[in-house]
Amino acid sequence: MVDPLLVELSRLQFALTAMYHFLFVPLTLGLSVLVAMMETVYVMTRRKIWRDMTKFWGLLFGINFALGVATGLTMEFQFGMNWAFYSHYVGDIFGAPLAIEGLMAFFLEATLVGLFFFGWTRLKPVTHMAVTWFMALGTNFSALWILIANGWMQNPVGASFNPDTMRMEVTDFFAVLFNPVAQAKFVHTVAAGYTMGAVFVLAISAWYILKNRHVELAKRSFAIASAFGLAASLSVVVLGDESGYALTEHQKMKLAAIEAMWQTEEAPASFTLFGVPDMATRSTEHAIHIPWAMGLIGTRSLDTKMPGIEDLVDRAKTRIRDGLVAYDALEAIKSDRSDQAARATFERTKADLGYALLLKQYVEDPRTANDDEIDRAAWSTVPGVLPLFSSFRIMVLLGFAMIALFAVSLFYTMREARAPRWLFRLAFLALPAPWIAVELGWLVAEFGRQPWIIEGVLPTFLATSELGVVDLLVTIAGFTLLYGGLAVIEVMLMVRAVKKGPDQVIDDPSALLPGTGTSVEGYRPFATPAE
Template identity: 80%
Template sequence: MFDPLLVDLSRLQFALTALYHFLFVPLTLGLSIMIAMMETVYVMTRRTIWRDMTKFWGVLFGINFALGVATGITMEFQFGMNWAYYSHYVGDVFGAPLAIEGLMAFFLEATFVGLFFFGWDRLSPRAHMIVTWLMALGTNFSALWILIANGWMQNPVGSAFNPDTMRMEVTDFMAVLFNPVAQAKFVHTVSAGYVCGAVFVLGISAWYMLRNRHVALAKRSFVIAAAFGVASSLSVIVLGDESGYALTDNQKMKLAAIEAMWETEPAPASFTAFGIPSLSDRKTHYAIHVPWVMGLIGTRSIDKEIPGIDQLVARAEERVRNGLGAYDALEKLKVNLGDTAARAAFEAKSQDLGYALLLKQYVEDPRTASDQQIKDAAWSSVPQVPWLFFSFRIMVACGFALLVLFVTSLWYTMREKGAPRWLFSLAVLAMPLPWIAIELGWFVAEFGRQPWIIDGVLPTFLATSELGIYNLILSIAGFTLVYGVLAVIEVRLMLAAIRKGPDIADMITGRPSTSLAEPKPAMQPGE
């Protein structure tokens, strides 16, 4: 039998390190593209102000990139440390995209990061611009392969369990690569990173405008961030809709939990704008429904149903019972791999083996489970509905609030009088919103998959290492301390660079920025 505390602590440690690491990833994605856009304008116009903008925002990118690398390395080690059985069970599949990410995307990214910082006086402007775009491309490729790995955890296609090796193995790598869940996650996550970068540039530019410092740089950066933010926000909304459609096909239980849809509604299903889900009576109280919206998002039709939690639990119970046949056949194959009858029985029901493994949280041998334990195992396939319900809605609210901010900022930049001071203040205050939305998005994606670490294949409670509780508590405390120190370093470096302004880039590259002596524009903020 498994130790619930061991599982909870293992999950807590990985969640803390993953959420902390992902504070840096989206900003890296967003800034890399914006820096490349700025340098492209410099190459096209040869105006040194654009070179100075590229170098200044590049310094902030570099600080963030370094911290992202430092915090990301520890996550991969955790698979072998805290999730040893997971690594053994699915390592042949999960390890492939991570290895490609390290060998191709990360090396590409790291190489061109160095050339970006130290190639200003060694490369022609056009060659340096190409380097910057390749740096941005490498950054996005890193996200692609990681999200392919994560997408496989959400929708394990292109693989099968081999009873001879007792492991999952790749059967179709192209199916893994073009997994619809992975592709939807990639474009949605990258777009969210672009929004994060846009808000970051917008907020810091607004801060400069409020203090009437580096106005030439801040004014141009504000305009680019507003325009890029509008496009990115619209992309997040459209691609988020595509992610919802992918859930309907591949993760029905997660979608039902996000919507707190306990019972199947007549098509097209309504969207619950607000409500208070309750696990005790399995109802959503004080619900405010928007007719048709969920049906249109989830099925792209008005006549297809979205199954509710009750219906999905009934289906899960059927799969648990069917999976017992696969489990029994597998136990016989462990004794005699040449048992053809057992192999045929396993192949016929192998797709439900994972559901039979859910019974191991109640009984050592699933074949001895009672009828009530089978029902309990089926209900354990339901994630924590209230957490998902509210997290998703806060995430969506943050996304639409940022879209309004970007549209308002872009509209004011097109006016002759310029943007008012209150808008600059609002842009500064809105800077935490993309991180809140992104962290909640990952929470919904990962917490909504529970109780599975590999959806429908391997329950989370079976995937941990045989570590002591003391070791886990000690490592969590250590990670918290080290990451706390890194957070202080990150904030201090960022604030120091922002206070220094464009001059910080000259300290790194060694070339003075002639454009800093440009006269201030006649139009001042708020005029």
């Protein structure tokens, strides 16, 4: 039997490192594209103000990129260290996109970032602009590969369990690559990153305007962030709808938990705007419903039912019993590799093998499970309803608030009217909003998949390494201290850059270091030859 504390500590450690890493990734995505857009305007107009904008926001991008790479390294190693059985069981599928993502992040992206920073005096303006766009594209493609890997965990297509090797193996790499869940997650995540980058630029620009510093640079940055942010935030809504539709097709239990939909509703299902889900009574108190909305979002029709949690639990019981047939056949194959009857039975029922494995948290041999244990295993497929229900709604509320902020900002920008000071104050105060939203989105996606580490294939509690509780406690404490230190460095460098302003840091990034104001040996990596 697996130690539940070991499993929870392994999950906690990965959640801490993943959520910390995800503080940097979306901002990298958004700033890379904004910087490329600014440099494009500079190349087209040759106006110094746009070059200064490119360098200033590019410097902030570089600080964030460095922290993103540093925090991503530990995640790569955690799969082998904390999740050894997972790596053994699905490494043939998961390893390929993860390796490609690592190569792109640590080689392609790093090379292009280096050319961006040190190529101003060595490359022609058009060539440097191309480098900046390739840097932005490389950053996005890096995200694509990790989301392909994660999307496969949500919807394991193009792979099959091999009873001879006792592992999942690739049967169709293109199915893995073009997994609809992965593609929906990619475009949704990228749009959220663009929104974060836009809010970041908008907030800092608003602060400069309020302080009456670097006003010309801030006004242009505010304008481009308003337009780009409005397009990106509207895209998040549209692409989020696509993600919701993908859940209807591939992760019905997650969607039912997000909506606290305990019973199957007649079509078209309503959307619960507010409520207090209660797992004990299996009901949602004080619910406020919007008729038809969930049916339109989840099924894009008016005549398709959406299954509720209780019906999905009943389906899970059936799959557990079918999975027991597959488990028994697999045991027979292990005893006699030539047993063709067992192989035929296994091929017929292997899609439900993962459901039988859910019983291993209650009994050593799933075939000895009684009806009560099967019932408990079936209900274990329901993730935490209250955290998912509330996290999703806060995320959506923040998303629409950011749309409103971008729309008002763009309205004043397009009218070339003097924006009220309250708008700039609001823009600055909105700075934390996209981070809260993306972290809640991560929670909905990953916590909502539980109890599966691979949806319907491998339960999370079976995927861990054989580590001790003390090992995990020590490493959690170590990562907390390390990442806490990195967070201080990140915030310090960002705040110092903003306070010093573009005039001091764009041609001398060493000014960010305490007590310094000139670069090493007088070299200025951002310097541009006189034109």
